[in-house]
Amino acid sequence: MRLCVLGAGAVGPAAAALAASRGHGVAIWSPSGRGTAGIEGGMESEGAVTGRFALRVAAGLEEAFAGADAALLAVPAYAFPALLPRIAEALPPVLPLLIAPAASLAPLALDALMAARGAPAGRAAIGAMATTPVTARRRAPGRVFVATVRAAVDVAAVPAAAAAEMGALATALFGHASPVAPSALGAGIANANPIIHAVLALTNVTRIERAEEWPQYGLMTPAACRMMEALAAERAALAARFGVPVLGLEESLHRANGVPMGPLAEMAARIAETRGAVLGPAEMETRYVTEDVPYGLAFYLWLARGQGLAMPVTEAVVTALEALWGRDLRRNPLLHGLDPAGVGVALVSGYGRG
Template identity: 35%
Template sequence: MRVSILGAGAIAYGLAAYLAEAGHDPMLWSPSGERTKALATGESLTATGAIEATVSVRIAKDCKEAVATADVVMIALPANGHKKVMDAAAPYLREGMPVIISSHSSFGALYLSRQLAQRKVSLPIVVWGTTLVTGRQSGPTEVHVASVRQKLDVATLPFDAMDQGFRLCTTLFGDRFVMRDGMLAIALSNLNPQNHLGIALLNLTRMEKGEQWSQAGNVTPAVGRFIEALDAERSAIAARFGIAVRTVEEHFSLSFHVPMGTVSEMNQEMDRQGRGGFGPSTIESRYVLEDVPFGLLPTVFLGKISGNPAILHEAGIAIFSAAYGRDLKADNDILPALGIEGIGKVDLENLCRKGF
């Protein structure tokens, strides 16, 4: 299949390498045009680590070309770029053309649904609870893939496109997808923001001083307990909505292939195996600048609607905003554009089933 990936960071590169190795035909579009300059000259994309491959990848000159030549469109870039990319792609998306959001954040699927409804275009929007791969770009044509997840939560908007979305994801990426009960379940299934809150907040001086430090190795018992408490808040909110979500322990075990244990025990095992990775070496990190406004804030929003406040999540937003000297909530450009502040629980549940 011809799969156009809107984004050109580590996740987009990892997806492109996976798809090409699986016999599909990926195309990358960089919103800035900078990251793909070398690939646009005909250089190959090289992946190392969990994916070992050197592949050819097509490069789109603009968003219109990327969408026009695709069977499937994927959105794969940090959440603070989702609205911009959705705005760029929406005029060109065709009736019935699937869009996959990797990974879904801050009710972005609802925003895209509303943009398409204004054009009277209907299509399945497939939302993932997290990314297929983890890793880092190691050069303009290189990506190191640290992990390919064994299991990945998936849902669709509208909900009645679930079977179609599940089959599509399996065709592209193999038998690893777990169907969840709608987009609202996915909104409560991305564990990265809560985990990164615990990791970044309790290691913030390491980040600010630019140290090289083992991320998993520094998920000590105290950090692990904090992450588990954050997870308990998220799980309680999901229960109020009657939604089953994966626990943080299941997440670490399935994502990083370690035996089930406490959060700290599993991270220490990853560190012992040499797979702990390095934590951020700057406070200008997505762990804060992306995950606080686009990950923690929606969980706080759902906590208020459900009547089960996310006290630790909300405190994390306030603490980081104080440490950074600015209101990080204001960086979220999707929730204000949706205008669903004050929506009731039943109305939100219906919207997350049907879209606009």
């Protein structure tokens, strides 16, 4: 197939290399233009995907979409508010789009934007991937290190009935299994990172502020893991209100790192032993807080208000992080115009689809 990848940080180029390694033609576009500098001649991939792969660099969205059979949006959640309106304006109605990860109801927000712009009722589905098909780091402008190729990624869709179709598309592009999630909400709250990262930030804030080196898995101590498990229990109760399953933290770590299932702290210690010192953030402007709280934990609280559900531990963690970081961490423009009490119906049928 011909795939266009929107996003050129680390995951976008790595996913592009993975798709190209499977024989697909790939175009890549950077919202700022900076991410594609240096890869005009192709991308060198190391790690779990090895080789040099030809990628076509697109100067604009229209050029990226031209001739494509599918699209993948792979940008941080904080980029969605500015980027989704641009995509809604340019996305061809027949082109299926996968969002990875589909944080904070991004597929539903995009569907609402397209409906408001008069997109036809029979337009292609929007896929909601629970996480990215790869984990990666950009080593140089023309080189990316692919740390992990996922074995499985849960996939949902807007409208919900298209989940199997979008899962098959993701599997064809990237090779992973695509268990069907019942709605984009399941994909949107399945990622364990907001819980794990928020607690790590909270319990290691002085290390972050002092720019110290600290091993994040090594510091998932039993006490930190108890707080993570309390947050996970509240998230599971929220998911149950919407009738969607959600993986426990242990299963998420098992899928991502291949370590045997067990108590969370023991699994983290095993990851630290096998992968070495995976360092936590060393600056206050870290996505562990600036992305994972507004588009993760605070998003859960927004949903919970619509259901009349109390999430006291989540509320306390968000409040504590706001005090530590000295800023509002609940602002999420993706949710403007969406009704938390009525989101269940929209997840099934989308907006303006008949």
